[in-house]
Amino acid sequence: MxxxxxxxxxxxxxxxxxxxxxxxxxxxxxxGPFYVMISARGGWDPVYLCxxxxxxxxxxxxxxxxxxxxxxxxxxxxxxxxxxxxxxxxxxxxxxxxxxxxxxxxxxxMVVINGLNMATNNHDRGVVTIWSGRGDGxxxxxxxxxxxxxxxxxxxxxxxxxxxxxxxxxxxxxxxxxxxxxxxxxxxxxxxxxxxxxxxxxxxxxxxxxxxxxxxxxxxxxxxxxxxxxxxxxxxxxxxxxxxxxxxxxxxxxxxxxxxxxxxGDLERMAQQTQLxxxxxxxxxxxxxxxxxxxxxxxxxxxxxxxxxxxKLLWGIDYVMSQxxxxxxxxxxxxxxxxxxxxxxxxxxxxxxxxxDHWPVSSALFLSGNPGLLGGGGRVIGATTEAEQLPIGINPDTLELDESEDGIILTAPHVHLALRELAGVAESPAAKKFGIVTDMLPLFG
Structure with missing residues (x-):
């Protein structure tokens, strides 16, 4: 050329x-670092997982x-x-x-986040929210x-x-x-x-x-x-x-x-896309x-x-990590x-x-072959109540569970603000153009 x-x-x-x-x-x-976003489309059940x-x-x-x-x-x-x-x-x-x-x-x-309030029961809005941090498109x-x-x-x-x-x-x-x-x-x-x-x-x-x-x-x-x-x-x-x-x-x-x-066939497609x-x-x-x-x-x-x-999903995640x-x-x-x-x-x-049926309280998983990238592995942040399956708040500084009125309920904006900080792009022009206004929580250190 x-x-x-x-x-x-x-x-x-x-x-x-x-x-x-x-x-x-x-x-x-x-x-790198390289990023893989894996969507369990349709609304998974964290009660049967993490x-x-x-x-x-x-x-x-x-x-x-x-x-x-x-x-x-x-x-x-x-x-x-x-x-x-x-x-x-x-x-x-x-x-x-x-x-x-x-x-x-x-x-x-791994880092597990439980009690994540997605603030929606709508599929389209939920998908946008979990992967962008905002639900309004x-x-x-x-x-x-x-x-x-x-x-x-x-x-x-x-x-x-x-x-x-x-x-x-x-x-x-x-x-x-x-x-x-x-x-x-x-x-x-x-x-x-x-x-x-x-x-x-x-x-x-x-x-x-x-x-x-x-x-x-x-x-x-x-x-x-x-x-x-x-x-x-x-x-x-x-x-x-x-x-x-x-x-x-x-x-x-x-x-x-x-x-x-x-x-x-659905898992095969995911695996072949992983190869690509x-x-x-x-x-x-x-x-x-x-x-x-x-x-x-x-x-x-x-x-x-x-x-x-x-x-199937867990096999697919394992395949990503092994590849x-x-x-x-x-x-x-x-x-x-x-x-x-x-x-x-x-x-x-x-x-x-x-x-x-649909329930707005969810979870998210984060994995890396080097858990130091996540601020350390083997951690769980957040939880839900046994009686009502509702999110329990956390202390914004220690991330420990806090059921008082001072506890912060985890949301997708919290996760994405922390992810931007983790990736070192929080102050980039792109991130500022698509700003997220919420508390900054040290989810990844």
């Missing part, structure tokens, strides 16, 4: 401040005694079995992870905010495979749902980019390069004639996107994609990624469906797991097939 033309177009689109001083080939790789309750109104599936809890250190969990009849194909069982196994493996690397996903601050010029700075992908127009979002679709985008001249052994191209490389150059020149000429800012900006963004194809093709994608039984995310991270082209697993809206068959989806470890970036990775809201309070019927 002609550097003079590149900079001219970029300046015209208002992107000059985000461009490197040297040629694009010298774009420095982003080296906020256990005794058998009764809220739980009829496992035994729990607060006086003698099932716990790893300070983190209590619901000791729910994973019976074989949760799936129809026995080959699916290895892709389900029990709470006991998950917390035994990750409790020391327009605010960026936390990972997008960090990407816009740390590496706005990188072509895959913020990847979304589902969940809330709002960016506040700070940066583009890359919507890639699979490694196959990425290969097609990154190598448009390959006849079959999904086959690593087939290097056949539609055109000779020199011919393809001349066509690409002609497209860029035509696009630059088109942009130069535009007077409407939106059309001019869109043309410039397309110019930049096309110019990044060589960087995209440098991503070392896995030759073999994870394959699961048909009934595990790790490739983008290790290439230094991405800052954050959204992943999503649905199926948590359990108004019926709660004790079967919720348990199965949670077991990050294989890539050598787990100690430079922060994972957040959340949901639209919680479920409860209690069941909506007396029979075994009854479910739980």
């Amino acid at each position: 002609d550097r003079r033309s590149f900079l001219k177009i970029a300046a015209g689109t208002g992107l000059a401040v985000a461009l490197p001083r040297h040629a694009r080939a010298a774009l420095p790789p982003y080296k 906020d256990p309750k005794p058998k009764g109104t809220f739980n009829r599936h496992y035994d729990y005694d607060p006086a003698d809890p099932t716990a790893i250190g300070d983190i209590h969990y619901a000791d729910i079995p994973v019976p074989a009849n949760l799936v129809t194909d026995p080959m699916s069982l290895p892709y389900l992870m029990k709470n006991a196994d998950f917390f035994a493996k990750y409790a020391s690397k 327009g605010y960026p996903n936390f990972a997008a905010l960090v990407a816009a601050t740390r590496a706005p010029e990188h072509p895959l700075a913020f990847i979304s495979g589902g969940g809330y992908s709002g960016t506040g127009n700070l940066i583009p979002v890359t919507r890639l749902n699979s490694v196959t679709s990425f290969r097609k985008l990154a190598e448009p001249n390959r006849v079959n980019p999904a086959d690593p052994n087939n290097t056949t191209t539609y055109l000779h490389e020199d011919t393809f390069a001349r066509i690409a150059q002609a497209q860029q020149e035509r696009l630059a000429a088109f942009k130069a004639k535009q007077n409407l800012p939106k059309i001019e900006a869109a043309a410039g963004q397309l110019y930049l996107a096309r110019g990044n194809l060589d960087l995209l093709s440098s991503v070392a994608l896995p030759d073999t994609l994870i394959d699961m039984p048909n009934e595990m 995310a790790m490739a983008a991270f290790t290439a230094g082209l991405a800052v954050g990624v959204n992943l999503e697993l649905g199926g948590f809206d359990t108004h019926a068959n709660h004790d079967t469906v919720q348990v199965r989806q949670l077991a 990050a470890a294989l890539a050598g970036i787990d100690s430079n990775l922060i994972v957040m797991v959340g949901s639209d809201f919680g479920r409860g309070k209690g069941y909506n019927g007396m029979d075994q097939g009854s479910g739980k």
Whole structure:
């Protein structure tokens, strides 16, 4: 690409401040921290995960005694079995992870927030709230905010495979749902980019390069004639996107994609998106990624469906962490797991097939291969009452439970303000543009 033309177009689109001083080939790789946002879409049940309750109104599936809890250190969990009849194909069982196994493996690397008041029972508002810190829309996903601050010029700075992908127009979002679709985008001249052994191209490389150059020149000429800012900006963004194809093709994608039984299709998609995310991270082209697993809206068959989806989710989180470890970036990775809201309070019927309805009180999990990034692992902040499943306030300084009127009820704005501080972007122009007004709590040290 002609550097003079590149900079001219970029300046015209208002992107000059985000461009490197040297040629694009010298774009420095982003080296972390990396952020993975995992959405349990539909409203999960923390009572069946990290906020256990005794058998009764809220739980009829496992035994729990607060006086003698099932716990790893300070983190209590619901000791729910994973019976074989949760799936129809026995080959699916290895892709389900029990709470006991998950917390035994990750409790020391984890921060749990319970009693999180989402202030909504609405799915759309809940999804926006948990990932942006505001429920009224327009605010960026936390990972997008960090990407816009740390590496706005990188072509895959913020990847979304589902969940809330709002960016506040700070940066583009890359919507890639699979490694196959990425290969097609990154190598448009390959006849079959999904086959690593087939290097056949539609055109000779020199011919393809001349066509690409002609497209860029035509696009630059088109942009130069535009007077409407939106059309001019869109043309410039397309110019930049096309110019990044060589960087995209440098991503070392896995030759073999994870394959699961048909009934595990939702988890397979999440796992394949994880493979793509790790490739983008290790290439230094991405800052954050959204992943999503649905199926948590359990108004019926709660004790079967919720348990199965949670077991899938925990396997998926474990896969993210293990793939990050294989890539050598787990100690430079922060994972957040959340949901639209919680479920409860209690069941909506007396029979075994009854479910739980929407409940605004939820939880969130944070993990890292280096718990020091989280201000220390093995911690639980917040709680809910046993009688009403309502949030209990905390002391804003010590984070200890405080049931007096001085106790602060945890909310998504509290979490996101602390996350911004953790990521070192709280004073960035992007964060100030999308300000969050609430108490600053030392959730992550």
